[in-house]
Amino acid sequence: MKHKIRKLRYLVIGVMLLLFVMTTVAPKSARAQDLLTFEKRMTEFTLDNGMKFLVLERHEAPVVSFHTYADVGAVDEVKGITGMAHLFEHMAFKGTRTVGTTDYESEAKALALADQAFEAMKLERRKGDRAHKVKLEELQKQLEQAQEEIQKYLVHDEFEEALVREGGAGFNAYTSQDATQYILSLPSNKIELWMSMESDRFANPVLREFYKEKDVVMEERRLSTESQPVGRLLEEFLAIAYKAHPYGEPIVGHMSDLETLTRSEAEMFFKKYYLPSNLTVAIVGDVNPKQIKELAEKYFSRIPSGPKPDPVETVEPPQLGQRRVIVQDPAQPFVLIGYHKPNINHSDNAVFDAITEIAGIGRTSRLYKSLVKEKKVAVAASGFPGMPGNKYPGLFLFYAVPARDHTNQECEEAIYAEIEKLKTEPVLPEELAKAKTRSRAGLIRQLDSNSGLASQLTFYDVVTGDWRNLFKQLDDIDKVIAEDIQRVAKQYFTNKNQTVGIIDTTITEK
Amino acid sequence: MRAYKSSAGRTVIFGILVLCFIVTSCTQNSPLHYKQLKYSKLGDIQIPEVQQVTLTNGMRLFLLEDHELPLISVSARIRAGSIYEPPDKIGLAAITGTVMRTGGTVSRTGDEIDEQLELIAASVETGIGLNSGSASVSVLKNDIDVGLDILADVLMNPAFREDKIMLAKIQHQSSIARRNDDVGSIAAREFEKLIYGSDSVYARHTEYATIGSISRDDLVAFHKKFFGPDNMMLGIWGDFDTDIMIRKIEKAFEGWEKVDKQLPKVPSVEYEFPKTVNMIRKDDVNQSNIYLGHIGGLRSDPDYFALILMNRILGSGFTSRLFKNVRSREGLAYSVFGIYSANYDFPGLFYVGCQTKSEATIKAIRAMTDEVRKMTESEVTDEELALAKDSYLNSFVFNFDTKGEIVGRLMTYAYYDYPLDFLQKTKENVEKVTKKDVLRVAKKYLRPDEVQILAVGRPEDFDEPLSVLGSVKEIDITIPVPKK
Numbered sequence: 001m002k003h004k005i006r007k008l009r010y011l012v013i014g015v016m017l018l019l020f021v022m023t024t025v026a027p028k029s030a031r032a033q034d035l036l037t038f039e040k041r042m043t044e045f046t047l048d049n050g051m052k053f054l055v056l057e058r059h060e061a062p063v064v065s066f067h068t069y070a071d072v073g074a075v076d077e078v079k080g081i082t083g084m085a086h087l088f089e090h091m092a093f094k095g096t097r098t099v100g101t102t103d104y105e106s107e108a109k110a111l112a113l114a115d116q117a118f119e120a121m122k123l124e125r126r127k128g129d130r131a132h133k134v135k136l137e138e139l140q141k142q143l144e145q146a147q148e149e150i151q152k153y154l155v156h157d158e159f160e161e162a163l164v165r166e167g168g169a170g171f172n173a174y175t176s177q178d179a180t181q182y183i184l185s186l187p188s189n190k191i192e193l194w195m196s197m198e199s200d201r202f203a204n205p206v207l208r209e210f211y212k213e214k215d216v217v218m219e220e221r222r223l224s225t226e227s228q229p230v231g232r233l234l235e236e237f238l239a240i241a242y243k244a245h246p247y248g249e250p251i252v253g254h255m256s257d258l259e260t261l262t263r264s265e266a267e268m269f270f271k272k273y274y275l276p277s278n279l280t281v282a283i284v285g286d287v288n289p290k291q292i293k294e295l296a297e298k299y300f301s302r303i304p305s306g307p308k309p310d311p312v313e314t315v316e317p318p319q320l321g322q323r324r325v326i327v328q329d330p331a332q333p334f335v336l337i338g339y340h341k342p343n344i345n346h347s348d349n350a351v352f353d354a355i356t357e358i359a360g361i362g363r364t365s366r367l368y369k370s371l372v373k374e375k376k377v378a379v380a381a382s383g384f385p386g387m388p389g390n391k392y393p394g395l396f397l398f399y400a401v402p403a404r405d406h407t408n409q410e411c412e413e414a415i416y417a418e419i420e421k422l423k424t425e426p427v428l429p430e431e432l433a434k435a436k437t438r439s440r441a442g443l444i445r446q447l448d449s450n451s452g453l454a455s456q457l458t459f460y461d462v463v464t465g466d467w468r469n470l471f472k473q474l475d476d477i478d479k480v481i482a483e484d485i486q487r488v489a490k491q492y493f494t495n496k497n498q499t500v501g502i503i504d505t506t507i508t509e510k
Numbered sequence: 511m512r513a514y515k516s517s518a519g520r521t522v523i524f525g526i527l528v529l530c531f532i533v534t535s536c537t538q539n540s541p542l543h544y545k546q547l548k549y550s551k552l553g554d555i556q557i558p559e560v561q562q563v564t565l566t567n568g569m570r571l572f573l574l575e576d577h578e579l580p581l582i583s584v585s586a587r588i589r590a591g592s593i594y595e596p597p598d599k600i601g602l603a604a605i606t607g608t609v610m611r612t613g614g615t616v617s618r619t620g621d622e623i624d625e626q627l628e629l630i631a632a633s634v635e636t637g638i639g640l641n642s643g644s645a646s647v648s649v650l651k652n653d654i655d656v657g658l659d660i661l662a663d664v665l666m667n668p669a670f671r672e673d674k675i676m677l678a679k680i681q682h683q684s685s686i687a688r689r690n691d692d693v694g695s696i697a698a699r700e701f702e703k704l705i706y707g708s709d710s711v712y713a714r715h716t717e718y719a720t721i722g723s724i725s726r727d728d729l730v731a732f733h734k735k736f737f738g739p740d741n742m743m744l745g746i747w748g749d750f751d752t753d754i755m756i757r758k759i760e761k762a763f764e765g766w767e768k769v770d771k772q773l774p775k776v777p778s779v780e781y782e783f784p785k786t787v788n789m790i791r792k793d794d795v796n797q798s799n800i801y802l803g804h805i806g807g808l809r810s811d812p813d814y815f816a817l818i819l820m821n822r823i824l825g826s827g828f829t830s831r832l833f834k835n836v837r838s839r840e841g842l843a844y845s846v847f848g849i850y851s852a853n854y855d856f857p858g859l860f861y862v863g864c865q866t867k868s869e870a871t872i873k874a875i876r877a878m879t880d881e882v883r884k885m886t887e888s889e890v891t892d893e894e895l896a897l898a899k900d901s902y903l904n905s906f907v908f909n910f911d912t913k914g915e916i917v918g919r920l921m922t923y924a925y926y927d928y929p930l931d932f933l934q935k936t937k938e939n940v941e942k943v944t945k946k947d948v949l950r951v952a953k954k955y956l957r958p959d960e961v962q963i964l965a966v967g968r969p970e971d972f973d974e975p976l977s978v979l980g981s982v983k984e985i986d987i988t989i990p991v992p993k994k
């Protein structure tokens with residue numbers, strides 16, 4: 001609930017998009033107007049400590065959506081602490097020094113005892129077979145005793161209750177490779193409640209119930225990855241697509257890392273990444289920007305400033321040849337084909353967007369027409385960019401779900417035939433026109449929801465440097481010509497730059 | 511006198527304001543704890559009025575203007591559903607709903623419709639579910655004529671071309687082949703069959719044989735029986751003028767013949783509260799999917815309002831007992847849920863469930879059963895009831911934050927013949943619920959000792975054998991071989 005693995009969502013969304021195209025067209029002139037009317041309703045400000053706010057007035061209903069975008073995700077982890085960004089997201093619901101506890105000072109002592117016991121156990125376990133069994137049992141007892149002591153001071157789920165009681169809706173958080181995002185909507189007379197809770201969350205967090213929450217996250221890993229055929233495939237696929245860059249590591253983390261993560265490691269992670277300079281907030285709805293600014297200063301100024309953390313500097317080296325992973329599984333076949341591409345700020349980004357519209361999405365897309373309607377080898381087929389992230393160079397991912405009695409190989413070949421066509425023949429003018437129309441329409445469709453807008457504004461502002469790019473991306477796609485598509489297809493969709501992952505059904509249907 | 515009094519009152523208020531101002535200006539930079547906050551009253555919720563019109567052909571319209579964006583959305587509801595399909599042709603309703611659109615109309619193919627719509631980035635979709643059919647349009651306002659024209663054509667004159675029937679069948683056959691890949695959907699599907707019965711219209715599902723026996727003639731007949739203006743309602747919201755829109759709709763559906771509305775009654779459910787323990791083996795998982803429960807209820811039940819609060823306290827959301835105890839306190843599951851669900855015209859399900867590591871299966875079943883039992887044994891606390899009520903009432907405004915949901919809700923009430931102000935009634939009744947009511951309905955509707963239990967996973971890894979809970983029935987989910 002508090003977490004969705006982005007990569008899975010994209011895939012599901014991809015499938016959904018194929019089945020239900022829900023977009024609409026905007027007249028060409030609407031674009032400029034959108035930006036203009038938006039600028040009028042937008043207020044931007046940055047606090048002295050570096051925290052940025054984007055405020056958009058939308059008085060349709062007396063409600064407000066809040067979106068906090070922390071520019072830290074799984075990509076910022078190193079080996080040994082995979083899963084940390086996501087685990088921290090869970091911990092951010094556990095309260096503060098004054099929320100979730102009856103007596104923080106006594107609680108802190110008990111928390112320290114639990115940490116000592118856990119860290120001693122970790123050391124002892126490193127000895128492997130030579131680990132002292134009795135000692136481990138004693139430490140386990142100490143840990144449990146400390147946890148019982150902690151329970152005395154705990155006010156369970158007070159953070160959630162305080163917000164839900166006042167009518168909080170859409171209360172959730174997401175961790176992706178690129179970011180950690182916290183979302184909530186409230187009736188518009190409760191703005192100060194969000195200010196109080198959200199600022200306290202990042203000014204005075206207490207990582208309580210840490211070891212129990214690790215168990216919850218391990219269940220989440222079992223649920224989303226280990227017990228799901230496509231989850232298993234994706235983890236293997238990304239691991240071979242990236243040998244250097246952390247995009248190859250799972251967001252939820254490796255089981256062994258989850259087992260050994262400590263609370264002090266989580267606190268260090270927090271101190272490094274949850275600085276005001278690394279946080280951007282969008283507030284959309286029935287608000288008065290002046291009041292928002294006053295309240296933001298009153299509440300968020302208490303978070304001490306610090307330097308913006310360094311980005312990931314590891315660069316994925318060019319591939320030397322095709323990579324392929326075959327997951328042997330009882331599940332039905334599935335095929336993924338990925339090509340490394342630049343990040344979202346590269347000048348070819350709009351060309352990839354056009355390719356997505358022409359080849360990847362909708363009933364008239366080339367992949368759907370060829371694989372599903374005509375050859376009937378697949379029940380779904382699509383292609384889209386930004387997997388597993390957009391901030392750093394990600395993959396353009398094609399996938400197909402083979403129809404019954406059809407194979408991965410047939411689907412793979414049909415996808416290659418479409419890719420070849422992109423390289424050798426210019427796309428038709430009407431295909432290009434359709435791509436542009438649909439992009440515009442897609443944007444208009446996103447403007448009717450407070451929470452959707454808040455999410456888009458923070459994404460574009462943080463990842464592309466300016467929220468206006470939400471609109472300007474349309475200018476870029478308008479400039480795309482048929483030759484661009486051929487050039488990009490030839491340059492990136494090469495055998496050498498390719499990673500393939502398939503589910504090979506080892507137990508066939510009876 | 512009156513004037514004097516009121517001006518004196520104002521002075522007093524003004525004085526207080528000045529005082530407050532002085533006090534707060536001293537402390538205005540220190541953030542407040544949430545418990546110190548006071549809120550102004552939320553401005554009145556402007557609930558826009560939905561225009562209701564019944565056309566001479568019997569079609570019922572629900573219209574709501576919304577001029578924020580240049581968009582128009584249409585949503586139709588048709589009385590039809592898979593509950594009306596014969597048992598040897600399961601899938602007929604769904605395939606009819608799909609091919610109405612993909613198979614095109616008498617005058618244009620489905621592929622031509624695809625091209626026409628995608629050029630203007632619009633959509634027209636159709637579908638038939640368990641107990642209702644649906645159709646939708648989403649267009650820029652300038653394209654509404656095209657959208658309505660295609661919608662009417664698809665609903666009135668579907669051609670059911672054979673190639674698209676075949677395509678729909680491939681989709682269904684492929685999902686049959688894949689239906690045992692995902693452990694979560696196995697658990698949900700088989701639990702429904704346990705409660706309603708595997709032949710029940712509310713739980714049965716497609717097989718290769720039922721898909722194989724569906725012909726084009728079946729689709730034509732199914733469509734003819736249900737699709738007519740007097741068996742349909744249409745909701746429209748967006749950037750239009752209501753009077754003009756009504757005329758457009760009249761014109762688009764001109765000449766459509768009425769249908770015989772004498773549909774059989776929605777099948778009832780007989781349930782005898784058996785106590786069973788069931789297991790499905792799934793070797794490629796390390797987590798058990800667990801459901802336990804029995805039959806649920808109807809929204810028209812006067813106890814529905816107390817059950818809403820009972821559900822909030824027992825199992826829905828971050829603040830429920832199941833979430834707190836099974837997830838936060840025990841760390842047993844990422845996802846844990848429980849609800850006594852109520853439908854509009856046939857009984858829902860009561861279930862609690864979670865996914866937990868194989869080694870904690872029995873422990874989790876016991877922990878969840880305990881929570882259900884506790885609901886029936888003692889009153890909830892004042893705090894729990896207050897939290898459940900406050901969260902329901904304070905978030906009530908979110909029922910009105912999009913126009914689409916306002917229209918959709920009204921159509922739902924009309925479709926199932928509920929009072930159109932059912933939501934307001936629900937609110938008023940929820941406000942009146944007491945702790946005694948919650949205990950009374952928990953005792954009346956929850957039967958923790960008469961549940962059916964289903965665990966999907968690897969039984970050899972369970973913490974204790976499932977048989978400690980009762981004699982275990984293993985359910986075979988092998989997919990029946992298709993007849994060639």
